[in-house]
Amino acid sequence: MSQRWHQPVGWLFLLPLILLGPTWLATGRAEEQPIDQQAQRLLAARCSVCHSTDLVLQQRLPRDRWEATVDKMVHWGAHLDKEEATLLTSYLATYFHQDAGPVVALPAAPSVQAGRESGATPAPGGVAARGAALYKQNCLPCHGEAGSGGVGPKLARNPILAQADRFRMTVSQGRGAMPPWGSVLRPQEIADIHAWLNALRD
Amino acid sequence: MRNHEGPDITRRRLLAGAAGSLAFALMGGRLRSSAEAAEPEPGAPATDQPLITHVARPLDAETPPQVFTQYLTPNDQFFIRSHFGPPAPESVAPAVWRLHVAGLVERPLSLSLNDLSQFDEVSVTAVVQCSGNGRAFHRPKAPGVQWEKGAVGNARWTGVRLRDVLQRAGLKDQARHLQLQGADRPVVASVPLFTRSIPLEKALHPDTILATRMNGAPLPLLHGSPLRLITPGWMADSCVKWLTDLTVQEEEAGGYYMQTAYRYPSRPVKPGEVIAPQDLKPVEVMVVKSVIASPQQGAILAGGAAMVRGVAWSGEGRIVKVEVSTDEGKTWEQASLVGEDVPYAWRQWQFLWRTRGSGRRTIWSRATDDRGQVQPMTSAWNPGGFLWNGVDRVQVQVREA
Numbered sequence: 391m392s393q394r395w396h397q398p399v400g401w402l403f404l405l406p407l408i409l410l411g412p413t414w415l416a417t418g419r420a421e422e423q424p425i426d427q428q429a430q431r432l433l434a435a436r437c438s439v440c441h442s443t444d445l446v447l448q449q450r451l452p453r454d455r456w457e458a459t460v461d462k463m464v465h466w467g468a469h470l471d472k473e474e475a476t477l478l479t480s481y482l483a484t485y486f487h488q489d490a491g492p493v494v495a496l497p498a499a500p501s502v503q504a505g506r507e508s509g510a511t512p513a514p515g516g517v518a519a520r521g522a523a524l525y526k527q528n529c530l531p532c533h534g535e536a537g538s539g540g541v542g543p544k545l546a547r548n549p550i551l552a553q554a555d556r557f558r559m560t561v562s563q564g565r566g567a568m569p570p571w572g573s574v575l576r577p578q579e580i581a582d583i584h585a586w587l588n589a590l591r592d
Numbered sequence: 593m594r595n596h597e598g599p600d601i602t603r604r605r606l607l608a609g610a611a612g613s614l615a616f617a618l619m620g621g622r623l624r625s626s627a628e629a630a631e632p633e634p635g636a637p638a639t640d641q642p643l644i645t646h647v648a649r650p651l652d653a654e655t656p657p658q659v660f661t662q663y664l665t666p667n668d669q670f671f672i673r674s675h676f677g678p679p680a681p682e683s684v685a686p687a688v689w690r691l692h693v694a695g696l697v698e699r700p701l702s703l704s705l706n707d708l709s710q711f712d713e714v715s716v717t718a719v720v721q722c723s724g725n726g727r728a729f730h731r732p733k734a735p736g737v738q739w740e741k742g743a744v745g746n747a748r749w750t751g752v753r754l755r756d757v758l759q760r761a762g763l764k765d766q767a768r769h770l771q772l773q774g775a776d777r778p779v780v781a782s783v784p785l786f787t788r789s790i791p792l793e794k795a796l797h798p799d800t801i802l803a804t805r806m807n808g809a810p811l812p813l814l815h816g817s818p819l820r821l822i823t824p825g826w827m828a829d830s831c832v833k834w835l836t837d838l839t840v841q842e843e844e845a846g847g848y849y850m851q852t853a854y855r856y857p858s859r860p861v862k863p864g865e866v867i868a869p870q871d872l873k874p875v876e877v878m879v880v881k882s883v884i885a886s887p888q889q890g891a892i893l894a895g896g897a898a899m900v901r902g903v904a905w906s907g908e909g910r911i912v913k914v915e916v917s918t919d920e921g922k923t924w925e926q927a928s929l930v931g932e933d934v935p936y937a938w939r940q941w942q943f944l945w946r947t948r949g950s951g952r953r954t955i956w957s958r959a960t961d962d963r964g965q966v967q968p969m970t971s972a973w974n975p976g977g978f979l980w981n982g983v984d985r986v987q988v989q990v991r992e993a
Contacts, residue, residue: 440779442648450733452864459735467782488732527648569780574649574677 429481434531435541436469439569442527446482450490453483516578521586524579528571537587542568546590557584641669646737650677651814654725654742660885660903663931663940664717665745667806670815673722673743675786675849678813679775679834689818691757691802695771695840698762705818708802711752711760716799718824718936719746719905720831723854723875726971726980732863734977741883741984746903746938749822751803755796763792763840770795771845772821774834788854789845790823790830794876799824799936802835824936825907827875827979829854850874856978863973878907880967881981882914882941882959889986895993897946900927902957902984905938909961914941917956921969921983927957950992958983 423431433443451459460479464470470478525537529545537545550557561580564570575583643653654671682688686705693701722743724736737743758770771789778785794800803822804811811817816833823830829849844850855872882904887893904911910933915924927943947953958967970982 438649440783441650444645445647445652445737448646448738449735451735452732454864455735466784467780571779572680574779576680577682 425477426481429478432470432474432478436474437463438531439468447486449482449486450488451482451486452488453479456482456486516581516583516585518582518585518589520579521582521584524575524583525586528575529583532568537590545587548587551584551588554581554584643669643672644740644742646739650674652737654739655745656888657741657883657885658888659742660883661901663746663938664807665747667747667809667812667815670720670745670747670806671722671743672814673737673828674776674833676776676778676783678817679777681813684775684813684818684834684836686818689775689836691819691835691838693757693761693838693840695838696764696767696842697758697840698764699760701757701761703757705804708752708757708804708819711756713750714753714801715748715750716801716822716824716936717746717748717932717934718822719744719878719938720822720828721745721878721905723827723829723978724976726982727977729980729982730971730973730977732973734973734975736977744883746905747807749801749803750805750808751801751819751822753798754800754802754821755798757802757838758795758840761840766842767840768792768842769840769844771837771839771841772830772832772835773837773839774816774820774832775836776834784848786832786849787845787847788830788832788850789841790821790826792840794823794826794830825877827878829875844874853976854978855976857974860972861974867975875976875978878905879971879979879981880904880906880909880911880959880961880965881984882957882967883984884955884957884986887955887986887988889988891986891988893947893988893990895947895950895991897944898988898990900943900945900955900957901941902927903938903940904957904959906959906961906963906965909963909965910935911939911941911959912962913960914939914943915958915960916943916945917958918945918947918953920954921956924958947990947993950990952987953990954985954987956983956985 433446437443437446449459456479460468460470460475460482464475525533529542532540532542533545534540534542537548539545545551550560558577558580560568561575561583562570562572562577571580641656641659644656645651645653652673655665655669659665659669689705691701691703691708693703722739725739725743726741727734727736728738728740754770769789769791771787773785773787776786790800801822803816803820804818806812806815811820816831816835819835820833821831821835854875856875857867858871858873861867882902884900884902886901887898900916902914904914911929914927914929916927917924925943927941929939929941931940933939941957945955960966967981967983971980
């Protein structure tokens with residue numbers, strides 16, 4: 391019972407996600423992609439708005455539970471139309487069914503000082519070096535590798551970068567299809583992402 | 593009651609150290625494994641054990657079991673779980689944060705941290721455990737974060753009695769439940785809030801506290817700063833963090849996280865079976881459980897003898913026995929209960945294992961409490977994957993002596 395997540399076969403499932411991730415965000419037109427890639431794209435763009443996809447990939451559920459789960463998420467505000475929800479459910483029921491092995495390698499712990507901070511700190515200037523990882527974790531699924539754009543607008547050299555306050559407000563309060571990130575990202579973290587995006591050349 | 597954390601810890605560490613030394617002297621040998629040699633001495637902080645992350649955002653991470661060789665789980669190694677992540681720190685800063693007490697009360701209150709500090713200060717050492725701890729061991733798999741052994745910890749919580757605050761507000765006759773709401777918010781507003789409630793009897797129990805400190809330090813943000821509820825003996829779905837609103841009412845809280853999630857069938861059920869809502873009750877009291885802290889899974893032990901150590905706890909009962917089997921359950925031997933015996937806290941135990949021969953060996957542990965609850969081989973399957981307390985098992989490799 392104390393099996394851990396070591397089987398090398400586990401990585402095989404993640405490979406398409408890792409290798410193709412940037413491609414499907416950059417190349418647009420969903421209907422031209424194989425269905426697995428479309429489903430993975432939905433996972434990254436729609437589910438990870440609220441939670442990282444590791445939560446999804448560690449589940450092993452029968453089809454009816456996947457259907458109920460996707461339904462619940464749509465009910466709670468996940469941006470999936472009927473066809474997308476069906477596509478995603480089918481993908482999850484195919485690869486993450488109850489007899490699927492322990493295929494997911496758990497991600498490394500994020501470099502937070504877990505439990506050490508105890509109160510508010512003001513947000514001074516951003517640190518680009520810290521922004522890279524934050525961007526990858528929170529923004530990349532929609533805004534693409536190096537801010538190149540995807541479901542969300544291209545951010546590299548985006549005029550909004552010149553207005554730090556507006557950037558911060560947009561991230562923390564959301565705009566249009568983009569949900570508010572204020573309860574996820576601290577002002578300092580938003581500043582760090584801003585600094586990193588500002589340092590991008592293209 | 594003032595906080596005497598420092599001296600307590602020192603005394604306990606000395607006691608634990610003395611017990612360990614005595615045991616090693618009695619067994620007459622230096623018989624520690626290479627894996628064990630790298631471990632901290634009993635009571636010493638295990639500072640280099642990172643949490644095991646299951647969900648990166650919002651952060652859900654569990655404590656590696658070897659940290660449980662310590663009586664108190666350090667704040668920065670305590671498991672982290674919430675549905676939405678912590679609120680923005682500025683939204684719960686002392687200058688703006690208030691605890692509102694409303695509903696079926698004579699006098700609604702709005703209390704600052706300073707107001708709260710005017711109540712009697714109390715401390716309780718208690719296990720806090722996620723209801724889904726061990727979910728990964730249920731078969732078939734239940735949906736949710738796939739926690740293994742470490743969504744649990746034992747800490748000293750300091751604050752004020754919830755009862756005192758409620759009595760200041762004055763309860764009306766119809767009052768039956770206390771609704772709890774924290775400052776954490778979902779990314780998307782259409783997701784239901786994490787709203788919970790506890791029956792008034794638990795709210796008025798003198799050991800139920802509103803905690804501002806954890807192991808002597810201010811409550812860290814990830815653990816509910818500035819204020820969280822501690823319901824000793826109950827699963828942590830009641831221990832609401834970042835508390836801002838207490839509402840006294842006649843009914844249980846409505847909403848997803850009270851009426852749908854965190855419910856457990858009151859009769860045995862089969863996977864896939866439809867369960868009537870009246871057969872589902874809120875998850876409340878913890879069940880009897882033990883965990884092996886050392887040696888850790890996969891350890892390579894030098895032959896001869898090894899010290900097996902762990903912890904055991906039971907919600908509202910007291911641990912009276914922990915047994916260890918090294919032959920996959922054919923025979924069981926009694927471990928020694930050591931350290932402090934305090935209600936709601938866990939009990940440390942140790943077992944001197946004389947390894948015979950070499951090769952792969954399993955170590956199992958099972959606890960019994962004073963109410964006759966015994967840790968089962970496996971726990972009853974339930975749709976939420978809650979309350980896992982199956983016999984704990986690790987596999988190790990013993991080298992030739």
